[in-house]
Amino acid sequence: MKALFILLACAVILSSCHVSVKKTIGDADTSITKTYTVPEDSAITKAVQDAYMAISFKEGEQPRYSEIPNYFIPEVQFINFRTDTAQIFNMKQFEDLFKSFLQQTQTHMFYEEEAFGRTEQFGKVAHRISTYVTYLNTRDKPAERGVNSFQLIKTPKGWRVSSIIWDVEKPTLKVPDYYLKK
Numbered sequence: 814m815k816a817l818f819i820l821l822a823c824a825v826i827l828s829s830c831h832v833s834v835k836k837t838i839g840d841a842d843t844s845i846t847k848t849y850t851v852p853e854d855s856a857i858t859k860a861v862q863d864a865y866m867a868i869s870f871k872e873g874e875q876p877r878y879s880e881i882p883n884y885f886i887p888e889v890q891f892i893n894f895r896t897d898t899a900q901i902f903n904m905k906q907f908e909d910l911f912k913s914f915l916q917q918t919q920t921h922m923f924y925e926e927e928a929f930g931r932t933e934q935f936g937k938v939a940h941r942i943s944t945y946v947t948y949l950n951t952r953d954k955p956a957e958r959g960v961n962s963f964q965l966i967k968t969p970k971g972w973r974v975s976s977i978i979w980d981v982e983k984p985t986l987k988v989p990d991y992y993l994k995k
Contacts, residue, residue, distance in 0.1 A: 851932045853972070857939045858932060860884065860972035861963050865925050865945070868911065872922040872950075876915065878908055885974045886966065894980040924948040928958070929993050937967035944992045945979075958982045960992055 851857070864884045870876050882904055891902040902910060915923065929944040941963040949956040959981035965972050982988050 851934045851939075853934060853939070853967075854932050857934060857941060857965055857972050858930060860965055860974065861927065861930065861941050861943055864963070864974050864977075865927060869924045869926075870922065871924075876911070876923070878912075881908065886968065889974060890976040892976065892978040894978070918949065920949050922948070922950050922952075924952060939965040939967075939972065941965065942992065944988055958988055960988060 867877065867881045867884050885904060887904070889904055891904075891907045893900045893902070914920070925945055925947045927943045928946045930941055932939060932941045934940075941961075943961040943963055945959055945961055946955045947957040947959075948954075959979055962978040963974055964976045964978075966975050967973075980986065
């Protein structure tokens with residue numbers, strides 16, 4: 814009975830997270846199932862969600878600029894492909910750019926959230942591909958959608974973002990379904 818319980822528990826665990834890979838050998842296709850579980854997926858996902866929440870603020874609130882650095886390493890890089898050329902910022906430059914954006918657009922509510930995410934981890938390094946949705950001044954309609962590539966490292970204080978690379982959805986660049994499925 815104990816062996817049956819252990820076997821059943823192992824089957825449930827193995828079936829909870831798997832990746833299917835299709836291999837072609839000669840002219841024949843074969844399907845191979847490999848199991849991969851991200852060891853610290855929930856902690857990495859939380860670190861990304863915390864980074865989103867650090868820049869978000871409700872109507873009547875002010876951005877919490879002093880909190881933003883808590884979720885990043887001091888040497889963080891922000892790389893934006895809003896234009897055809899990468900714009901690279903450090904933390905101070907990013908904060909200045911964000912302040913300027915909020916002022917120029919007269920934004921009194923900013924909310925950004927992950928619509929879809931997938932994590933890869935090896936040891937103390939992780940990557941999270943994260944489709945985001947941005948709301949400005951209202952939660953009724955998204956102002957922007959795009960894809961963030963978060964690189965994270967595990968520090969003594971937990972997972973911290975070491976860089977974010979992002980591109981925004983444009984008429985000529987749509988977020989693929991692959992980055993929208995849950």
